[in-house]
Amino acid sequence: MILAADSLTPWRRSAPSAWTCLELTLVSNEMLRQWSGYSLKGLLALTTHGFFSITDKLGNRFVLRVSKDLSQRQVKCEATVLEGLSCRGILVPTPVRNDFGNLLGEVRISGISYTGLLMTYLEGARFNHAVHWVPQVQRAIGSIIGQIQAELDKFRHLTPSNWLDRDLIINASNLLFFNDEPILNLLSELVQKATCIVDDQGVLIHGDAHPWNFRFRRDQLGVFDFDNCYIFVGLHDLAVPLQISLDTSFLNGNPKELILSWLDGYSTWRPVPDFYREILEILVGLLRIFRYLSLCRRKRIGFKIKGLSVARNIALKGASLRT
Numbered sequence: 457m458i459l460a461a462d463s464l465t466p467w468r469r470s471a472p473s474a475w476t477c478l479e480l481t482l483v484s485n486e487m488l489r490q491w492s493g494y495s496l497k498g499l500l501a502l503t504t505h506g507f508f509s510i511t512d513k514l515g516n517r518f519v520l521r522v523s524k525d526l527s528q529r530q531v532k533c534e535a536t537v538l539e540g541l542s543c544r545g546i547l548v549p550t551p552v553r554n555d556f557g558n559l560l561g562e563v564r565i566s567g568i569s570y571t572g573l574l575m576t577y578l579e580g581a582r583f584n585h586a587v588h589w590v591p592q593v594q595r596a597i598g599s600i601i602g603q604i605q606a607e608l609d610k611f612r613h614l615t616p617s618n619w620l621d622r623d624l625i626i627n628a629s630n631l632l633f634f635n636d637e638p639i640l641n642l643l644s645e646l647v648q649k650a651t652c653i654v655d656d657q658g659v660l661i662h663g664d665a666h667p668w669n670f671r672f673r674r675d676q677l678g679v680f681d682f683d684n685c686y687i688f689v690g691l692h693d694l695a696v697p698l699q700i701s702l703d704t705s706f707l708n709g710n711p712k713e714l715i716l717s718w719l720d721g722y723s724t725w726r727p728v729p730d731f732y733r734e735i736l737e738i739l740v741g742l743l744r745i746f747r748y749l750s751l752c753r754r755k756r757i758g759f760k761i762k763g764l765s766v767a768r769n770i771a772l773k774g775a776s777l778r779t
Contacts, residue, residue, distance in 0.1 A: 580671030
């Protein structure tokens with residue numbers, strides 16, 4: 457589907473001919489369903505945002521993020537962070553400012569207006585399972601996350617809330633109708649512990665630093681998907697891949713080696729907390745519960761969900777780093 461530049465008001469209406477039209481490769485609901493399993497409406501209902509791959513007439517690739525108005529502040533935070541990191545030589549998607557010099561613009565899709573952020577596409581090789589567990593790779597990931605967190609501290613005034621607030625708000629509709637006392641008790645316990653840690657060690661984190669959000673380009677490691685930038689504990693960016701490796705079959709390897717290699721790289725930029733294992737246990741426990749609540753939310757709004765009982769059993773493991 458070709459979307460005329462006027463439909464991307466105010467983007468690039470007076471720009472060179474290469475920008476007179478943008479090809480959205482994932483615009484129609486049918487194509488979007490094939491890509492993500494959801495229609496645009498369904499995708500935005502779940503996540504408040506969606507992504508589209510765009511190619512201009514010269515073959516340059518971009519990513520367009522469309523978001524609901526309620527998440528505009530978060531998108532602005534992401535755009536400012538990406539621009540700042542890019543200026544400092546860190547390999548991230550670079551926001552494309554519109555004709556008025558703004559980072560954000562209006563996107564109209566099927567007559568509905570969304571907040572839009574246009575970014576360059578981050579080229580590079582993806583991780584595979586074998587590469588992910590190489591200690592040198594983990595050290596490189598820990599190092600780039602440490603560097604990013606050190607830079608993100610300069611932007612922490614932009615973030616709307618902390619990560620814990622965000623996930624509790626997202627799952628509030630579940631908690632209102634939730635009668636699962638063991639899960640609620642465990643959540644309350646972990647939230648109380650995590651709140652104390654945030655007060656002491658909160659930084660602006662990437663927020664979703666799993667292996668598939670990294671790219672290799674030549675000898676440089678790139679990172680993308682910064683839509684979860686929030687104030688929280690720096691080690692959360694280690695807890696995300698750790699929880700995946702513990703609870704799924706996607707990343708098979710030695711969690712202890714993952715932790716030590718990652719921290720070795722991270723420590724070149726930021727200090728490692730003395731009680732890092734206890735902190736990781738709390739974070740992994742929270743991630744397990746929030747994943748279960750997210751599945752419950754999807755089921756409540758009508759999506760078919762598999763593995764709900766398995767997710768609940770994993771959530772009840774709580775703060776355990778054992779598989």
